[in-house]
Amino acid sequence: MTKAIPSKARVVIIGGGVSGCSVAYHLAKLGWTDVVLLERKQLTCGTTWHAAGLIGQLRASQNMTRLAKYSRDLYVKLEAETGIGTGMKQNGSITVALTEERREEIYRQASLARAFNVDVREITPGEVKEMYPHLNVSDVIAAVHLPLDGQCDPANIAMALAKGARRNGATVIEGVKVTAVEKRDGRVSGVTCVQNGETFTIATENVVNAAGMWGRELANMSGVTVPLHACEHFYIVTEPVVGLKSLPVLRVPDECAYYKEDAGKMLLGAFEPVAKPWGMDGIREDFCFDQLPEDVDHFAPILEKAVNRMPMLETAGIHTFFNGPESFTPDDRYYLGEAPELKGYWVAAGYNSIGIVSSGGAGMALAQWMNDGEPPFDLWEVDIRRAQPFQKNRTYLRERVTETLGLLYADHFPYRQMATARGVRRSPIHEHLKARGAVFGEVAGWERANWFARPGQEREYKYSWKRQNWFENQRDEHLAVRTGVGLFDMTSFGKIRVEGRDALSFLQRLCANQMDVAAGRIVYTQMLNARGGIESDLTGTRLSETAFLLVVPGATLQRDLAWLRKHIADAFVVVTDVSASESVLCIMGPKARELMGKVSPNDFSNAAHPFGTAREIEIGMGLARAHRVTYVGELGWELYVSTDQAAHVFEALEAAGRDVGLKLCGLHTLDSCRIEKAFRHFGHDITDEDHVLEAGLGFAVRTQKGEFIGRDAVLRKQDKGLSRRLVQFRLTDPDPLLFHNEAVVRDGKIVGTVTSGNYGHHLGGAIGLGYVPCIGESEAEVLGSAYEIEIAGTRVRAEASLAPMYDPKAERVRV
The missing domain is CATH 2.40.30.110 (Aminomethyltransferase beta-barrel domains)
Structure with a gap:
């Protein structure tokens, strides 16, 4: 019997996989009775039904681990609550290392697990053999055991969540395709959908895009950026193996493989180094519980190593060779939160093959976020506001996801750089820096010089957990900044103009520091949330009575723009992203004043240009705005130069710098200098969960100025x-x-x-x-x-x- 589509709802969730069902379940638990979940075909028919169902608690950060542990605990109790068996069993997991580098990685993970209160133990190869008798451990040099990890039945978990949602008043309707998300005055106003050929509209102010591998296409219809792309994901399941008993989940990342015993059969899955993107021309209309064509040749290198690792596979027959699509994102982290482009448009998608262990916690966190108007704790790692608009480009995504799938099991070395989809955003002096030995990294699409190679030195990273091949280069750059003068290209800064009659009162309300300063003054400040947590870390320069320039990290630009625009309300103010209009060249070190005197006729003395001020200067044959601030703890200026003049200004500085020993420096040196000075880094040392006073930034707060968030x-x-x-x-x-x-x-x-x-x-x-x-x-x-x-x-x-x-x-x- 076809369910009737309601005319209105408090929220419409699009997508009936485990993610959408979890959001519906948790919203209903919070008392949102008018929750509607629409599934285009049948629940779980996209990715959820063929997921491997591994439940690993330890993630890369405390809050991601918190969400994974929440998922585990939820799945344990769901069966008693709903009567649907979830297949959840805490049989533990083992990760083995075949190299010294991997040993370092998993032992670091074990230390992290202890810090996050996750039960963990380093075990010997002999102990691995006792727990996993079928395994060849001849070349295993280390292992870690997490006894409370486990595995589950993904489809049944989604069904249990859907049943729990219905019991608490939610409506779940299958066979309904969403054709449009309606909007009015910058926010969601409704959803248009088709059921049995008939068109309906549901009035709502909230939509959740939980459409999985359809998420990018659905978002694009509304002008929202959700960069993800499907890849083929392979695994095999053996015939029943005599005597095969319950075993821990096993990961052998050095061979790109994972193993799961299930009902007396063995499942072998892989995250191969070079993946196969899928669905470049869209996903066909009737896609439902579908498999993709087998590709035995693609899987063969994984299987060959697996037969050596698990000799029983040589004689065990293959029952199933499975290939199914899963969505991946440019940075291997999923998306959660309200899209910056459209109020009321929420996202829970792009799970990078960890959707089952993530969705229980992610659904809880998003529901809390929607209910309270703010996330329950710091979720910046997965915040949709980190996505850059250009990243929805399909050519970019197709190239990038060939890499991100394989990175799940690659060595997670510090400073590891993406190799694919590079060169999208470049500074005007990019080629100059490249010619002088720059080795680039990428943040938010920006190519940034991370370090400079010496003549004859290989211009690439040699990754390690010890000193990497650029360690001495960083030392030389670092000491040049401390004793001489260095030049950093910081064009990747986000630059935001806030202007209009109410610009000052608007920023006074959002910023914790005093923004009512004279034109030309620079103010270091934070924008706080109601809890005193740090939403943004920035400098604000007053350009005139009605105009300010805010400078933020390039990685947080979209987040900061969204925060500003969210709070405009009735203020007479315009917020504009002007990041591409100016390059930023930073001259830092005790000889900075001497260098500036060689390229400019302006006076750079303390009296003429004190710390914390900005003014226009002549430089070479061009003009710049010189900001006397620092992120390295030395005398210096940030030079904001029109992009058309940036190359000329760089050349003038470089020529004059030969007399004073000017050193080109990279972002690794910027970071090592700032950490010596204990300058905070947003997203690591300070987040929206960290109180500004506990972060040691009370000096940038002026409570006496009056009300502010x-x-x-x-x-x-x-x-x-x-x-x-x-x-x-x-x-x-x-x-x-x-x-x-x-x-x-x-x-x-x-x-x-x-x-x-x-x-x-x-x-x-x-x-x-x-x-x-x-x-x-x-x-x-x-x-x-x-x-x-x-x-x-x-x-x-x-x-x-x-x-x-x-x-x-x-x-x-x-x-």
Whole structure:
């Protein structure tokens, strides 16, 4: 019997896979009774039905791990709640390493698991053999066991979520194709759909795009960016194997393979290094529970290694050779949240083959987000606002996803750069830098010089968990900035003009610092949420009485634009992205003033151009706006140059710089210098979950200026006291390296993780930042403890400081 389509709903969820069913379930649990889920064919018929159903708790960050653990716990209890068997069993998982590099990686993951309170144990090859007797462990050198991981029946989990949603008042309708998302005044107003050839419209102010591999096409109809693309994903299932009993899920990432015992059969799946994109010309209308053609040749290298790894496969017959499509994103992270282009348009899609373990938690988080108007905790890793508009380009996506599928099981080396779909966004001096030895990385599509090779040196990364091949290059660049002068190309900065009659009052309401300053003044500030968490970290330069320029990281530009536009309300103000109009060349170091004097007739003395001010200057035969600020902790200027003059200005600086030892520097050096100075990095050290006072940024907050978003939370925290502090650490042993997510150990107990790390070439050791709990403690008590950092199971002593270890009084930037 065909279900009637309602005329209105509070939310319409598009897509009946596990993701859409989870969102419906959790919204209904929150009391949203008028929830409607529309599925074009049948529930689970896209990707969910053929997923492998692996439940691995440990993810790359604390909050992603929190969501995966939530999924595991939910799936354990769903059967009792709904009566539908989920096949959930906590048989554990084992990951084995065949190389020293992989051993380092999985041991680092084990340290991270302990920091995240995930049950984990490093085990020997002999213990692996005891737990997995069918495995050839002759070349296994290390392994990690997570006893509470497991596996499940994906389709039944989706069905159980759908049943739970219905029980709580949601409506789930199959056989309905959405043809349009209607909009009015910049927000969702309804959904047009077709059922049995008849067209209906549902009035609603909220839509959730949970359309999986159809998500990009559906979003594109509404002018929304959801960059994802389907790839073919392969696995085989054997005939029943005599005596095969319940086994842990096994991952052998060095062979791109995973194994799952199920009902006496063995499933072997793969994330091959070069994947096969699928659906470039769209997905056919009748696609439902479909398989793709077999490609035995493509899978053969995986199978060959698997027969050696699991000798029983040589004699076990193959029952099923399966090939099904799954969607992948440009950075291997899924999408969650409200799209910046259209209010009320929410996204839960692009799961990169971890949709089952992710969807329980992701559905909960998105439902909370929709209900409360803000995410329950920091979700920037998967926030849809990180997507760049150009990334919906199909040629770009087709090329990129050939790589991202394979990266799931590749070595997750620090500083690993994407190899595909490169060169999309370039600075005007890109070719100049390339000719001078630049080795580029990519962020938000921008090609950025990460380091500069010496003459004759190979211009590519040699990845390692130890010192990589550019370590000495970074040291030379770093020390040049500390003792001489360096040039950084920071054209990738996001640049936003805020102008109009109400520009000042608008920014006063959004920014925590005092924005009512004279024209030409630069203000370092944060935009806070109501909890006092940091939504944006930026500088604002007042250009005139009615115009400001905000400078933000290139990676957060879309997020920052969305936050500004969300809060415009009735303000007479215009927010414009002007990022492409100006290049930014940074001149940093104690000889910066000497260099500037050689290329410009302007006065760069403290009296004429003090710290925190901007003004127009002549430079070479062009013009620039010189901002006296720094992210490296030295005297310096950021030069904002019209893109048409950028190459000329660079050439003038380079020619004049020969007399003062000017060094071209990359982003790795920018990061190592900023971490010595304990400057925070958004997305790592500071997020929307981190209170501005606990992040040590109270100096940029002016509660006395009047009302602004987050002010009440700041005042409450001042009264109540801090519950944690961001601390700077330096390893006393100069040899180990810090990257991110190493465990912080206080008096023998893990209390947190390193939020960001790099090598302090001036301070002589690895430097990291990390939060330390401090309820009721003074600064002296926090610093009175013994600290260590756990790196791959080994604890290294660390010095701790609340003030920057480099130039704590900031005297060098004002010299």
